[in-house]
Amino acid sequence: MNAESLILFGINNTLISSLIAGFAFILSKKSVAPKVVHMIWLLVFLKLLIPPLLHFPVLGLKGSNNTDWVYQPSTEHCFTAHRSENNDAQKFQDKNPASNTLRQLPYNSFFTSPLIVLSVSVSFLLAIWSLYRIYTFSRLVSTCSKEAPEQILKLATLLAEQLKIGKSPTIRICSANISPMVWMQFLSPIIILPEKLIKTLSDQDLKSILAHELAHIKRRDYLVRYVEWLCFILFWWNPVVWWAQRHLRAIEEICCDELVLASNSMNPRDYAQALLSTMEFFANPVIRPPAMASEIFSDGLLERRFKMIIQKHTTGNFTFLARYAVIAAAFVLLPMSLIVGQDFKAVELRLSRAVEHGEINKDQAAAMLKTLHQFDQKKDQSAKKQIKDKQERLYAEMEEKIYLLVKNGEMSKQDAAQKLEGFRKELYGEKTKMDVMVARKNRYAALEMEIHQRIIDGEISKKEGQMKLESVRKELFGEEKTIKKIPAKKEYQQPKKRNAKLAAQEKEIMTLVKEGKMSKGAAKRKLENLQKDPQFKTK
């Protein structure tokens, strides 16, 4: 798990759930069965919580990455794979314990991304704070309320039977002017009723209210509350969550009304009247402080609800099928990852399908696709750059170590060349011909310098040096090219003074590189320039 994968998780889920939310919103405007619309709104919240698990090869997305549920950027793969699979690496590491750089790869530390830290901290605080409130409320409920009177309990039991609920829940009466509600008290739901309202309502109205609350319990809406809560804690920054919740609640109420009316225990008109009486009770300025009146706006959802109660509402023939269709779609959508797959054709296809079916704005779909592209490009670029930087650094370190070992005589040059080659292969994998060429040239230049040094120091004879260099060159470049053919005689016929000067300059550069004061790239360039310099004429 790292910062990047968490951000991807957040974005991926937000994107897909927003799409689902848009779809649900469109459907809710049409005469689609409330049950179906409710399921889709619920899907929005579920999608937010379920991490991107699967990538479907059928749809053209890249195959499942690995056991982890988070996206593994390729750099991590590059190094871990080579660590375990490559035998040369093992051998090499055994011989040179100093070269443990392969193991200590610094990576996107979880804690370096400030965005993640902020989001998680806020989520954590919200969780703690809300738990505290819940605890307080539970205490208040047990201490500031009393058991409901016998007649209400009897009525509830009767209604529970009609609605086919197993056991009638606990009912408590509270003196405060709170709305009748369902509350999850320690694993089981209870109904809380306000004392004043109960005294004001007629028996018929009370029956309606109780039936409504029992319908919520039958539908297990109190469990959906937990899903909402989790989403708010994790996605507090996402306005779609807030918007979707309002709609989810609204459609939930409509579904409850449907359930009550379907049980045929009362007249729709009586039921509607009871609800309205309750609302009027709470709209009373005595009950509700006038200051709150300014907060309120009408969003038409309430009106719609009443219209649906009054009108003869027959559920369509396709509701049954539609519900199963939504469940099937859920299985596909919930674990789905949209962003990880970089097959944009598949994404485009799916978006266009969504546009067809869900009638999402074409502009919206285009904008989403554009964002995906940009994000992917950025990710690619930054990932590539990271890989490149790491590789260069590691290679430079390795080269230095080898150079030192060779210089100290701990390793033969043959071995060194081999090791370096092996390391380079691991590091860069399949490289283009040009990269390979460049790498070879670099190595050749390094070895050449070293050999020169030895000749100057008098450790080996000129001829030996020439031969060695020749063999190295053959090994590296094959017989085809004769790059850097050493104009042996010419070079060594030069006055010793010039050679010494060149050697001294080269040595200086090497030291600077070793000390880290000069980059490898700059050193290469300088050396090349030195060699090209007519003053020295090594070519």
Place this chain on the structure above:
Amino acid sequence: MLSYPNESKPYVAMIMKIFSALSNSELAIMEVLWEADRITAPEIRVQVYPDAAKSQHGTVQKLLQRLEEKGFVLRDKTHSLHFFSPRISRDDYAANQIESLVDRLGSGSIAPLITNLIERKRISSEDIKSIREILDKDNGGRA
């Protein structure tokens, strides 16, 4: 009006302290007022700060003034020594606290764990009027 069983008083007191619109010291004064119903400032001071030196008198006066401004306390100025009485009963205050807590656990809050029949914040008078019309129309039609 439901009055809380005596055993629950410490719990309620604790909860009211935490979620109170009043500070700890203000609540302490209110408790005294609720108990006594009509009392003078020095008597309040004796009960709230029993061991303190006389200088606490100023603190008590300040708190009483704040409570008066908030609408919790009524000051009787008929005599030179003012009498204080609570403007809102203890039960009413506790009920207020419960109501605001419910609002905070209802739809639209961070922990929307309550399934309210009515979201007090969500009904507008326009809603009620239009719903009333819908029902009346339907009633008229059926009648």
